[in-house]
Amino acid sequence: WGRRGGASSSLAVAKADANARGSILPNAASDSPIYPKDLPPSMVETLSELLPSQYVASYDSSAQSYALSPSVDLFSVEIDDEYGPDALATPFGPVSSVPLRRELPDISPDIYALFGLSGGLGCALTHTVVVPLDVVKTRLQTDPDAYDGVLDGAVTIARDEGPAALLLGTQATIAGYLWYGVSVYPSYSWFKHVLAKDILPPEVAAVHANDVAIIAGALSAVVASLGLTPLEAARIRTVADPDTYRAGGVLGALTAIADEGGGVRTRGGG
Template sequence: MYPSNEVIKKSFFVPAANEQAVAAPITGVGLYARFAFAGAVCCAVTHGGLTPVDVVKTRIQLSPEIYNKGMVDGFKQVIRNEGAGALLTGFGPTAAGYFLQGAFKFGGYEFWKKTFIDAIGTEKARENRTAIYLGSSAIAEFFADVALCPLEATRIRLVSQPTFASGLVGGFARIFREEGVIKGFYSGFGPILFKQIPYTMAKFVVYETAAENIYRSIGKPKDQLSNGTITSVNLGSGVIAGTAAAIISQPADTLLSKVNKQKGAEGQSITSRLVKIAGELGVRGLFTGLLPRIVMVATLTAGQFAIYGDLKRVMGATNSVEISK
Protein backbone atom coordinates (compact mmCIF):
# COMPACT_ATOMS: atom_id res chain seq x y z
CA MET A 1 0.00 0.00 0.00
CA TYR A 2 2.83 2.39 0.92
CA PRO A 3 6.02 2.99 -1.15
CA SER A 4 9.14 1.26 0.13
CA ASN A 5 12.12 3.11 1.57
CA GLU A 6 14.09 2.41 -1.59
CA VAL A 7 11.44 4.06 -3.76
CA ILE A 8 11.37 7.13 -1.48
CA LYS A 9 15.18 7.47 -1.60
CA LYS A 10 15.17 7.28 -5.40
CA SER A 11 12.36 9.85 -5.74
CA PHE A 12 13.47 12.38 -3.13
CA PHE A 13 16.73 13.69 -1.68
CA VAL A 14 16.93 12.58 1.95
CA PRO A 15 19.87 14.19 3.81
CA ALA A 16 21.85 12.13 6.26
CA ALA A 17 21.22 12.78 9.95
CA ASN A 18 24.66 14.32 10.47
CA GLU A 19 24.50 16.64 7.46
CA GLN A 20 23.91 20.35 8.10
CA ALA A 21 22.38 22.76 5.64
CA VAL A 22 24.85 25.39 4.50
CA ALA A 23 23.28 28.74 3.71
CA ALA A 24 24.20 30.21 0.36
CA PRO A 25 26.48 33.26 0.67
CA ILE A 26 24.75 36.63 0.46
CA THR A 27 25.56 38.44 -2.78
CA GLY A 28 24.44 41.36 -4.92
CA VAL A 29 22.24 44.14 -3.61
CA GLY A 30 21.50 42.24 -0.40
CA LEU A 31 25.19 42.07 0.47
CA TYR A 32 25.88 45.76 -0.16
CA ALA A 33 22.72 46.77 1.67
CA ARG A 34 24.10 44.96 4.71
CA PHE A 35 27.47 46.69 4.31
CA ALA A 36 25.70 50.05 4.06
CA PHE A 37 23.50 49.38 7.11
CA ALA A 38 26.46 48.25 9.21
CA GLY A 39 28.38 51.36 8.16
CA ALA A 40 25.42 53.62 8.91
CA VAL A 41 24.98 52.20 12.40
CA CYS A 42 28.66 52.23 13.33
CA CYS A 43 29.10 55.86 12.25
CA ALA A 44 25.87 57.12 13.84
CA VAL A 45 26.62 55.38 17.15
CA THR A 46 30.25 56.51 17.40
CA HIS A 47 29.80 60.09 16.21
CA GLY A 48 26.63 60.50 18.23
CA GLY A 49 28.25 59.09 21.35
CA LEU A 50 31.19 61.46 21.01
CA THR A 51 29.06 64.57 20.56
CA PRO A 52 30.35 66.09 23.86
CA VAL A 53 33.97 65.81 22.69
CA ASP A 54 33.01 67.28 19.32
CA VAL A 55 31.25 70.21 21.03
CA VAL A 56 34.37 71.06 23.04
CA LYS A 57 36.63 70.57 20.01
CA THR A 58 34.49 72.89 17.92
CA ARG A 59 34.40 75.53 20.68
CA ILE A 60 38.21 75.44 20.92
CA GLN A 61 38.48 75.91 17.15
CA LEU A 62 35.92 78.72 16.97
CA SER A 63 36.75 80.61 20.20
CA PRO A 64 40.40 79.88 21.09
CA GLU A 65 40.58 83.11 23.07
CA ILE A 66 37.99 81.69 25.50
CA TYR A 67 38.67 77.96 25.37
CA ASN A 68 42.44 78.13 25.65
CA LYS A 69 43.33 75.77 28.49
CA GLY A 70 42.92 72.37 26.87
CA MET A 71 40.19 69.81 26.42
CA VAL A 72 39.48 68.99 30.07
CA ASP A 73 39.13 72.66 31.01
CA GLY A 74 36.96 73.12 27.92
CA PHE A 75 34.50 70.57 29.29
CA LYS A 76 34.46 72.38 32.63
CA GLN A 77 33.87 75.76 30.97
CA VAL A 78 30.95 74.52 28.89
CA ILE A 79 29.29 72.84 31.88
CA ARG A 80 29.93 75.82 34.16
CA ASN A 81 28.64 78.42 31.70
CA GLU A 82 25.83 76.55 29.93
CA GLY A 83 25.07 73.39 31.88
CA ALA A 84 25.84 69.76 31.12
CA GLY A 85 23.08 69.61 28.50
CA ALA A 86 25.10 71.91 26.25
CA LEU A 87 27.54 69.05 25.65
CA LEU A 88 24.83 67.33 23.61
CA THR A 89 24.28 70.33 21.33
CA GLY A 90 24.05 69.11 17.75
CA PHE A 91 23.43 65.48 18.67
CA GLY A 92 20.49 65.19 16.24
CA PRO A 93 22.26 66.37 13.07
CA THR A 94 25.40 64.51 14.10
CA ALA A 95 23.66 61.14 14.42
CA ALA A 96 21.48 61.66 11.34
CA GLY A 97 24.27 63.05 9.19
CA TYR A 98 26.74 60.32 10.00
CA PHE A 99 24.10 57.60 9.60
CA LEU A 100 23.79 58.68 5.97
CA GLN A 101 27.50 59.26 5.57
CA GLY A 102 28.40 55.88 7.06
CA ALA A 103 26.06 54.06 4.69
CA PHE A 104 27.62 55.67 1.63
CA LYS A 105 31.18 55.46 2.97
CA PHE A 106 31.37 51.83 4.10
CA GLY A 107 28.91 50.46 1.55
CA GLY A 108 30.57 52.46 -1.22
CA TYR A 109 34.05 51.42 -0.15
CA GLU A 110 33.13 47.73 -0.38
CA PHE A 111 31.41 48.28 -3.73
CA TRP A 112 34.24 50.21 -5.37
CA LYS A 113 36.88 47.89 -3.96
CA LYS A 114 35.10 44.91 -5.52
CA THR A 115 34.62 46.84 -8.78
CA PHE A 116 38.34 47.61 -9.08
CA ILE A 117 39.32 44.05 -8.16
CA ASP A 118 36.98 42.62 -10.81
CA ALA A 119 38.36 45.06 -13.38
CA ILE A 120 42.04 44.16 -12.99
CA GLY A 121 41.95 40.71 -11.41
CA THR A 122 42.68 39.50 -7.90
CA GLU A 123 46.43 38.98 -8.29
CA LYS A 124 47.07 42.38 -9.82
CA ALA A 125 44.77 43.98 -7.25
CA ARG A 126 46.73 42.33 -4.45
CA GLU A 127 49.95 43.80 -5.82
CA ASN A 128 48.34 47.24 -6.04
CA ARG A 129 46.13 46.97 -2.97
CA THR A 130 47.17 50.34 -1.51
CA ALA A 131 46.00 52.10 -4.67
CA ILE A 132 42.75 50.08 -4.54
CA TYR A 133 42.13 51.13 -0.93
CA LEU A 134 42.87 54.79 -1.69
CA GLY A 135 40.76 54.99 -4.84
CA SER A 136 37.78 53.11 -3.39
CA SER A 137 37.68 55.20 -0.23
CA ALA A 138 38.03 58.50 -2.11
CA ILE A 139 35.12 57.81 -4.47
CA ALA A 140 32.93 56.48 -1.67
CA GLU A 141 33.63 59.49 0.52
CA PHE A 142 32.73 61.98 -2.23
CA PHE A 143 29.18 60.65 -2.42
CA ALA A 144 29.03 60.31 1.36
CA ASP A 145 29.87 64.00 1.73
CA VAL A 146 27.06 65.04 -0.58
CA ALA A 147 24.70 63.44 1.93
CA LEU A 148 26.57 64.67 5.03
CA CYS A 149 27.21 68.32 4.20
CA PRO A 150 23.75 69.83 4.95
CA LEU A 151 23.55 68.12 8.32
CA GLU A 152 27.13 68.99 9.21
CA ALA A 153 26.42 72.64 8.41
CA THR A 154 23.39 72.48 10.71
CA ARG A 155 25.42 70.85 13.49
CA ILE A 156 28.16 73.46 13.39
CA ARG A 157 25.64 76.31 13.39
CA LEU A 158 23.89 74.86 16.45
CA VAL A 159 27.19 74.39 18.32
CA SER A 160 28.63 77.80 17.42
CA GLN A 161 25.33 79.66 17.98
CA PRO A 162 23.43 77.85 20.78
CA THR A 163 20.44 80.19 20.42
CA PHE A 164 20.15 79.68 16.65
CA ALA A 165 17.54 76.91 16.94
CA SER A 166 16.33 74.30 19.40
CA GLY A 167 17.39 71.25 17.41
CA LEU A 168 17.91 69.52 14.07
CA VAL A 169 14.56 70.25 12.44
CA GLY A 170 14.43 73.90 13.52
CA GLY A 171 18.06 74.57 12.60
CA PHE A 172 17.79 72.82 9.23
CA ALA A 173 14.59 74.69 8.36
CA ARG A 174 15.98 78.09 9.37
CA ILE A 175 19.17 77.70 7.32
CA PHE A 176 17.12 76.57 4.31
CA ARG A 177 14.68 79.47 4.70
CA GLU A 178 17.26 82.22 5.27
CA GLU A 179 20.21 81.10 3.15
CA GLY A 180 19.03 78.51 0.65
CA VAL A 181 20.53 75.16 -0.33
CA ILE A 182 23.86 76.11 -1.87
CA LYS A 183 24.91 78.99 0.37
CA GLY A 184 23.35 77.57 3.51
CA PHE A 185 24.09 73.86 3.30
CA TYR A 186 26.95 73.58 0.83
CA SER A 187 29.13 76.61 1.58
CA GLY A 188 31.37 74.16 3.42
CA PHE A 189 31.32 71.49 0.71
CA GLY A 190 34.84 72.34 -0.48
CA PRO A 191 36.33 72.19 3.02
CA ILE A 192 34.37 69.04 3.86
CA LEU A 193 35.77 67.31 0.75
CA PHE A 194 39.22 68.63 1.58
CA LYS A 195 38.82 67.28 5.10
CA GLN A 196 36.87 64.06 4.62
CA ILE A 197 38.44 62.59 1.48
CA PRO A 198 42.05 62.62 2.77
CA TYR A 199 40.70 61.59 6.18
CA THR A 200 38.84 58.59 4.77
CA MET A 201 41.70 57.61 2.45
CA ALA A 202 44.10 57.61 5.39
CA LYS A 203 41.55 55.87 7.59
CA PHE A 204 40.99 52.90 5.30
CA VAL A 205 44.52 52.44 3.96
CA VAL A 206 46.10 52.67 7.44
CA TYR A 207 43.42 50.38 8.89
CA GLU A 208 43.90 47.77 6.16
CA THR A 209 47.69 47.94 6.49
CA ALA A 210 47.64 47.79 10.29
CA ALA A 211 45.18 44.89 10.33
CA GLU A 212 47.21 42.98 7.75
CA ASN A 213 50.37 43.32 9.83
CA ILE A 214 48.63 42.41 13.09
CA TYR A 215 47.12 39.28 11.55
CA ARG A 216 50.53 38.35 10.13
CA SER A 217 52.11 38.73 13.57
CA ILE A 218 49.45 36.46 15.11
CA GLY A 219 50.46 33.75 12.69
CA LYS A 220 47.04 32.18 12.13
CA PRO A 221 44.55 32.51 9.26
CA LYS A 222 41.73 34.91 10.05
CA ASP A 223 39.10 32.18 9.78
CA GLN A 224 40.81 30.26 12.59
CA LEU A 225 40.67 33.15 15.07
CA SER A 226 37.96 33.74 17.66
CA ASN A 227 35.42 36.52 17.25
CA GLY A 228 36.94 38.28 20.25
CA THR A 229 40.39 38.28 18.67
CA ILE A 230 39.05 39.69 15.40
CA THR A 231 37.20 42.45 17.26
CA SER A 232 40.40 43.28 19.17
CA VAL A 233 42.34 43.54 15.90
CA ASN A 234 39.66 45.85 14.51
CA LEU A 235 39.90 48.05 17.61
CA GLY A 236 43.68 48.26 17.57
CA SER A 237 43.87 48.92 13.84
CA GLY A 238 41.15 51.53 14.20
CA VAL A 239 43.07 53.46 16.85
CA ILE A 240 46.14 53.63 14.60
CA ALA A 241 44.06 54.59 11.56
CA GLY A 242 42.08 57.23 13.45
CA THR A 243 45.19 58.94 14.80
CA ALA A 244 46.71 59.22 11.32
CA ALA A 245 43.44 60.40 9.78
CA ALA A 246 42.90 63.07 12.45
CA ILE A 247 46.32 64.65 11.91
CA ILE A 248 45.99 64.67 8.11
CA SER A 249 42.52 66.23 8.07
CA GLN A 250 42.86 68.72 10.95
CA PRO A 251 43.46 71.92 8.89
CA ALA A 252 40.36 71.31 6.77
CA ASP A 253 38.31 70.49 9.86
CA THR A 254 39.23 73.87 11.35
CA LEU A 255 38.33 75.68 8.11
CA LEU A 256 35.02 73.82 7.95
CA SER A 257 34.14 74.92 11.48
CA LYS A 258 35.06 78.53 10.73
CA VAL A 259 33.23 78.80 7.39
CA ASN A 260 30.02 77.36 8.86
CA LYS A 261 30.14 79.47 12.01
CA GLN A 262 28.17 82.26 10.39
CA LYS A 263 26.97 83.62 7.08
CA GLY A 264 29.54 85.10 4.70
CA ALA A 265 29.43 88.71 3.55
CA GLU A 266 27.11 89.57 0.68
CA GLY A 267 28.78 88.73 -2.63
CA GLN A 268 31.78 87.01 -1.01
CA SER A 269 32.70 83.71 -2.64
CA ILE A 270 33.37 80.56 -0.65
CA THR A 271 36.93 80.39 -2.01
CA SER A 272 37.76 83.92 -0.93
CA ARG A 273 36.31 83.22 2.51
CA LEU A 274 38.49 80.12 2.89
CA VAL A 275 41.64 81.90 1.73
CA LYS A 276 40.95 84.78 4.10
CA ILE A 277 40.29 82.47 7.07
CA ALA A 278 43.40 80.37 6.38
CA GLY A 279 45.54 83.48 6.13
CA GLU A 280 44.22 84.83 9.42
CA LEU A 281 44.76 81.54 11.25
CA GLY A 282 48.18 80.56 9.94
CA VAL A 283 49.63 77.06 10.30
CA ARG A 284 49.43 77.06 14.09
CA GLY A 285 45.82 78.20 14.05
CA LEU A 286 44.81 75.54 11.53
CA PHE A 287 45.92 72.86 14.01
CA THR A 288 44.03 74.37 16.96
CA GLY A 289 42.12 71.65 18.79
CA LEU A 290 44.27 68.82 17.41
CA LEU A 291 44.62 66.88 20.68
CA PRO A 292 40.89 66.60 21.42
CA ARG A 293 40.30 65.71 17.79
CA ILE A 294 42.89 62.90 17.92
CA VAL A 295 41.19 61.57 21.05
CA MET A 296 37.80 61.79 19.37
CA VAL A 297 38.76 60.40 15.97
CA ALA A 298 40.95 57.57 17.26
CA THR A 299 38.19 56.48 19.62
CA LEU A 300 35.38 56.66 17.09
CA THR A 301 37.42 55.02 14.32
CA ALA A 302 38.28 52.09 16.57
CA GLY A 303 34.64 51.81 17.56
CA GLN A 304 33.48 52.04 13.95
CA PHE A 305 35.62 49.18 12.67
CA ALA A 306 34.76 47.01 15.68
CA ILE A 307 31.01 47.61 15.33
CA TYR A 308 31.16 47.31 11.55
CA GLY A 309 32.95 43.97 11.72
CA ASP A 310 30.60 42.59 14.38
CA LEU A 311 27.46 43.70 12.54
CA LYS A 312 28.68 42.18 9.28
CA ARG A 313 29.26 38.89 11.08
CA VAL A 314 25.82 38.96 12.73
CA MET A 315 24.11 39.70 9.40
CA GLY A 316 26.11 37.08 7.52
CA ALA A 317 27.81 39.67 5.30
CA THR A 318 31.31 38.30 5.75
CA ASN A 319 32.14 37.47 2.14
CA SER A 320 33.68 40.79 1.10
CA VAL A 321 36.74 40.49 -1.12
CA GLU A 322 40.08 40.38 0.73
CA ILE A 323 43.30 41.30 -1.10
CA SER A 324 45.70 41.54 1.84
CA LYS A 325 48.75 39.30 1.65
Protein backbone atom coordinates in the same frame (compact mmCIF):
# COMPACT_ATOMS: atom_id res chain seq x y z
CA TRP B 1 85.37 16.10 12.10
CA GLY B 2 89.03 17.06 12.42
CA ARG B 3 90.40 13.64 11.46
CA ARG B 4 90.21 12.34 7.91
CA GLY B 5 89.88 8.78 9.15
CA GLY B 6 86.52 9.45 10.79
CA ALA B 7 85.16 11.30 7.77
CA SER B 8 86.34 8.63 5.34
CA SER B 9 84.82 5.90 7.46
CA SER B 10 81.43 7.66 7.57
CA LEU B 11 81.55 8.34 3.85
CA ALA B 12 82.23 4.67 3.22
CA VAL B 13 79.17 3.79 5.27
CA ALA B 14 77.13 6.30 3.25
CA LYS B 15 78.37 4.80 -0.01
CA ALA B 16 77.51 1.32 1.11
CA ASP B 17 74.05 2.46 2.12
CA ALA B 18 73.66 4.24 -1.21
CA ASN B 19 74.54 1.13 -3.18
CA ALA B 20 72.15 -0.93 -1.10
CA ARG B 21 69.23 1.50 -1.46
CA GLY B 22 69.38 2.38 -5.12
CA SER B 23 72.42 4.47 -6.05
CA ILE B 24 71.80 7.55 -3.94
CA LEU B 25 75.19 8.92 -4.96
CA PRO B 26 75.83 9.91 -8.60
CA ASN B 27 79.07 7.97 -8.73
CA ALA B 28 80.07 5.25 -6.32
CA ALA B 29 83.72 6.20 -6.81
CA SER B 30 83.13 9.86 -6.02
CA ASP B 31 83.92 11.38 -2.63
CA SER B 32 81.18 14.02 -3.02
CA PRO B 33 78.10 13.54 -0.85
CA ILE B 34 74.63 14.24 -2.22
CA TYR B 35 74.12 17.17 0.17
CA PRO B 36 75.85 20.59 0.31
CA LYS B 37 79.62 20.39 0.48
CA ASP B 38 79.82 22.03 3.90
CA LEU B 39 77.63 19.30 5.41
CA PRO B 40 79.57 16.70 7.45
CA PRO B 41 79.70 13.40 5.52
CA SER B 42 78.31 11.57 8.54
CA MET B 43 75.03 13.44 8.12
CA VAL B 44 74.44 11.92 4.69
CA GLU B 45 73.38 8.66 6.24
CA THR B 46 71.45 10.42 9.03
CA LEU B 47 69.40 12.57 6.66
CA SER B 48 68.66 9.59 4.46
CA GLU B 49 67.17 7.88 7.46
CA LEU B 50 64.61 10.68 7.71
CA LEU B 51 62.95 9.46 4.52
CA PRO B 52 60.03 7.05 4.85
CA SER B 53 61.10 3.50 4.17
CA GLN B 54 59.33 3.38 0.80
CA TYR B 55 61.32 6.33 -0.63
CA VAL B 56 64.93 6.70 -1.67
CA ALA B 57 66.82 9.66 -3.11
CA SER B 58 67.89 8.57 -6.60
CA TYR B 59 70.12 10.45 -9.00
CA ASP B 60 68.56 11.24 -12.38
CA SER B 61 71.45 11.50 -14.83
CA SER B 62 69.28 13.04 -17.56
CA ALA B 63 68.10 15.85 -15.29
CA GLN B 64 71.39 15.93 -13.37
CA SER B 65 69.53 16.20 -10.11
CA TYR B 66 68.21 14.08 -7.29
CA ALA B 67 64.60 13.11 -6.80
CA LEU B 68 62.58 10.91 -4.52
CA SER B 69 61.77 7.53 -5.92
CA PRO B 70 59.00 6.57 -6.29
CA SER B 71 57.29 9.92 -6.95
CA VAL B 72 55.43 11.45 -4.02
CA ASP B 73 51.66 11.16 -4.27
CA LEU B 74 50.56 14.65 -3.28
CA PHE B 75 47.04 13.44 -2.56
CA SER B 76 48.43 11.30 0.24
CA VAL B 77 49.51 14.43 2.12
CA GLU B 78 46.14 16.15 1.61
CA ILE B 79 47.23 19.22 -0.32
CA ASP B 80 45.12 18.68 -3.43
CA ASP B 81 42.38 21.00 -2.18
CA GLU B 82 44.80 23.93 -2.13
CA TYR B 83 46.92 23.24 -5.20
CA GLY B 84 44.54 21.30 -7.43
CA PRO B 85 44.60 17.72 -8.67
CA ASP B 86 47.55 18.37 -11.00
CA ALA B 87 49.90 19.69 -8.31
CA LEU B 88 53.60 19.10 -8.90
CA ALA B 89 56.27 18.24 -6.34
CA THR B 90 59.31 20.52 -6.34
CA PRO B 91 62.35 20.90 -4.06
CA PHE B 92 60.56 23.88 -2.51
CA GLY B 93 57.23 22.15 -1.94
CA PRO B 94 54.12 21.48 -4.00
CA VAL B 95 53.30 23.83 -6.87
CA SER B 96 50.11 24.03 -8.85
CA SER B 97 50.45 23.07 -12.49
CA VAL B 98 48.12 25.90 -13.53
CA PRO B 99 48.32 29.65 -12.75
CA LEU B 100 46.82 30.75 -9.47
CA ARG B 101 43.35 32.20 -9.92
CA ARG B 102 41.36 34.22 -7.42
CA GLU B 103 37.75 34.87 -8.25
CA LEU B 104 36.22 38.10 -7.01
CA PRO B 105 33.19 37.37 -4.85
CA ASP B 106 29.81 38.45 -6.14
CA ILE B 107 28.29 40.51 -3.33
CA SER B 108 24.52 40.22 -3.12
CA PRO B 109 22.20 43.12 -2.23
CA ASP B 110 21.65 41.50 1.16
CA ILE B 111 25.36 41.73 1.92
CA TYR B 112 25.46 45.37 0.83
CA ALA B 113 22.51 46.01 3.14
CA LEU B 114 24.34 44.39 6.03
CA PHE B 115 27.40 46.52 5.29
CA GLY B 116 25.23 49.63 5.42
CA LEU B 117 23.38 48.62 8.57
CA SER B 118 26.55 47.69 10.44
CA GLY B 119 28.41 50.77 9.26
CA GLY B 120 25.55 53.12 10.05
CA LEU B 121 25.04 51.81 13.58
CA GLY B 122 28.76 51.72 14.27
CA CYS B 123 29.48 55.24 13.04
CA ALA B 124 26.42 56.76 14.72
CA LEU B 125 27.22 55.11 18.05
CA THR B 126 30.92 55.97 18.16
CA HIS B 127 30.40 59.61 17.16
CA THR B 128 27.48 60.07 19.54
CA VAL B 129 29.64 58.96 22.47
CA VAL B 130 32.09 61.80 21.83
CA VAL B 131 29.48 64.54 21.26
CA PRO B 132 30.54 66.44 24.45
CA LEU B 133 34.12 66.49 23.20
CA ASP B 134 32.92 67.73 19.80
CA VAL B 135 30.97 70.52 21.51
CA VAL B 136 34.04 71.72 23.41
CA LYS B 137 36.23 71.41 20.31
CA THR B 138 33.81 73.45 18.22
CA ARG B 139 33.57 76.16 20.86
CA LEU B 140 37.35 76.35 21.11
CA GLN B 141 37.51 76.77 17.34
CA THR B 142 34.73 79.34 17.02
CA ASP B 143 35.48 81.31 20.23
CA PRO B 144 39.05 80.49 21.29
CA ASP B 145 39.37 83.44 23.68
CA ALA B 146 36.51 82.28 25.89
CA TYR B 147 38.17 79.11 27.17
CA ASP B 148 41.60 78.10 28.48
CA GLY B 149 41.49 74.53 27.20
CA VAL B 150 39.37 71.45 26.80
CA LEU B 151 38.73 70.89 30.51
CA ASP B 152 38.01 74.57 31.20
CA GLY B 153 35.75 74.66 28.17
CA ALA B 154 33.71 71.67 29.35
CA VAL B 155 33.37 73.07 32.89
CA THR B 156 32.47 76.57 31.68
CA ILE B 157 29.85 75.35 29.19
CA ALA B 158 28.22 73.07 31.77
CA ARG B 159 28.22 75.81 34.41
CA ASP B 160 26.97 78.68 32.26
CA GLU B 161 24.56 76.85 29.93
CA GLY B 162 23.74 73.68 31.84
CA PRO B 163 25.03 70.13 31.36
CA ALA B 164 22.63 69.63 28.44
CA ALA B 165 24.69 72.14 26.46
CA LEU B 166 27.40 69.50 26.16
CA LEU B 167 24.97 67.52 24.00
CA LEU B 168 24.32 70.30 21.49
CA GLY B 169 24.23 69.02 17.91
CA THR B 170 23.47 65.42 18.88
CA GLN B 171 20.65 65.15 16.34
CA ALA B 172 22.85 66.32 13.50
CA THR B 173 25.68 64.04 14.64
CA ILE B 174 23.48 60.94 14.71
CA ALA B 175 21.88 61.74 11.36
CA GLY B 176 25.15 62.67 9.68
CA TYR B 177 27.18 59.69 10.75
CA LEU B 178 24.30 57.28 10.34
CA TRP B 179 24.26 58.35 6.70
CA TYR B 180 28.05 58.21 6.54
CA GLY B 181 28.20 54.61 7.74
CA VAL B 182 25.23 53.53 5.64
CA SER B 183 26.82 54.92 2.48
CA VAL B 184 30.58 54.60 2.85
CA TYR B 185 30.93 50.87 3.49
CA PRO B 186 28.62 49.52 0.77
CA SER B 187 29.90 52.05 -1.76
CA TYR B 188 33.52 51.17 -0.95
CA SER B 189 32.85 47.49 -1.66
CA TRP B 190 30.90 48.35 -4.81
CA PHE B 191 33.53 50.71 -6.21
CA LYS B 192 36.28 48.20 -5.46
CA HIS B 193 34.36 45.44 -7.20
CA VAL B 194 33.57 47.54 -10.27
CA LEU B 195 37.12 48.85 -10.62
CA ALA B 196 38.70 45.41 -10.30
CA LYS B 197 36.22 43.48 -12.42
CA ASP B 198 34.61 45.83 -14.95
CA ILE B 199 36.95 48.77 -15.53
CA LEU B 200 40.55 47.59 -15.13
CA PRO B 201 42.07 44.57 -16.89
CA PRO B 202 42.49 41.63 -14.49
CA GLU B 203 46.28 41.72 -14.64
CA VAL B 204 46.31 45.43 -13.77
CA ALA B 205 43.81 45.05 -10.94
CA ALA B 206 45.78 42.16 -9.45
CA VAL B 207 49.10 44.02 -9.47
CA HIS B 208 47.61 47.30 -8.23
CA ALA B 209 45.25 45.91 -5.59
CA ASN B 210 46.29 48.55 -3.05
CA ASP B 211 45.73 51.36 -5.55
CA VAL B 212 42.29 49.98 -6.36
CA ALA B 213 41.43 49.96 -2.65
CA ILE B 214 42.63 53.56 -2.22
CA ILE B 215 40.63 54.82 -5.21
CA ALA B 216 37.53 52.95 -4.05
CA GLY B 217 37.94 54.44 -0.59
CA ALA B 218 38.27 57.96 -1.97
CA LEU B 219 35.18 57.60 -4.15
CA SER B 220 33.11 56.17 -1.30
CA ALA B 221 34.21 59.01 0.98
CA VAL B 222 32.98 61.51 -1.62
CA VAL B 223 29.58 59.81 -1.71
CA ALA B 224 29.36 59.75 2.08
CA SER B 225 30.47 63.37 2.43
CA LEU B 226 27.68 64.61 0.16
CA GLY B 227 25.21 63.78 2.92
CA LEU B 228 27.46 64.37 5.91
CA THR B 229 28.63 67.88 5.04
CA PRO B 230 25.23 69.66 5.31
CA LEU B 231 24.50 67.90 8.59
CA GLU B 232 27.93 68.75 9.94
CA ALA B 233 27.29 72.39 9.03
CA ALA B 234 24.02 72.25 10.99
CA ARG B 235 25.83 70.74 13.97
CA ILE B 236 28.50 73.42 13.98
CA ARG B 237 25.93 76.21 13.76
CA THR B 238 23.90 74.69 16.59
CA VAL B 239 26.95 74.40 18.85
CA ALA B 240 28.41 77.80 18.01
CA ASP B 241 25.11 79.74 18.18
CA PRO B 242 22.55 77.69 20.13
CA ASP B 243 20.22 80.64 20.70
CA THR B 244 19.62 80.88 16.95
CA TYR B 245 19.65 77.27 15.80
CA ARG B 246 18.85 74.96 18.73
CA ALA B 247 15.10 75.48 18.89
CA GLY B 248 14.45 74.34 15.32
CA GLY B 249 16.43 71.12 15.61
CA VAL B 250 18.45 69.75 12.77
CA LEU B 251 15.80 70.46 10.13
CA GLY B 252 15.35 74.01 11.38
CA ALA B 253 19.11 74.57 11.27
CA LEU B 254 19.34 73.21 7.73
CA THR B 255 16.44 75.40 6.62
CA ALA B 256 17.98 78.50 8.19
CA ILE B 257 21.33 77.78 6.58
CA ALA B 258 19.67 77.15 3.21
CA ASP B 259 17.96 80.54 3.43
CA GLU B 260 21.38 82.17 3.64
CA GLY B 261 22.38 80.82 0.21
CA GLY B 262 22.33 77.62 -1.77
CA GLY B 263 26.02 76.86 -1.31
CA VAL B 264 26.18 77.36 2.44
CA ARG B 265 24.98 73.85 3.32
CA THR B 266 27.90 72.24 1.56
CA ARG B 267 30.54 74.80 2.49
CA GLY B 268 33.63 72.89 3.46
CA GLY B 269 32.68 69.97 1.25
CA GLY B 270 35.16 70.90 -1.46
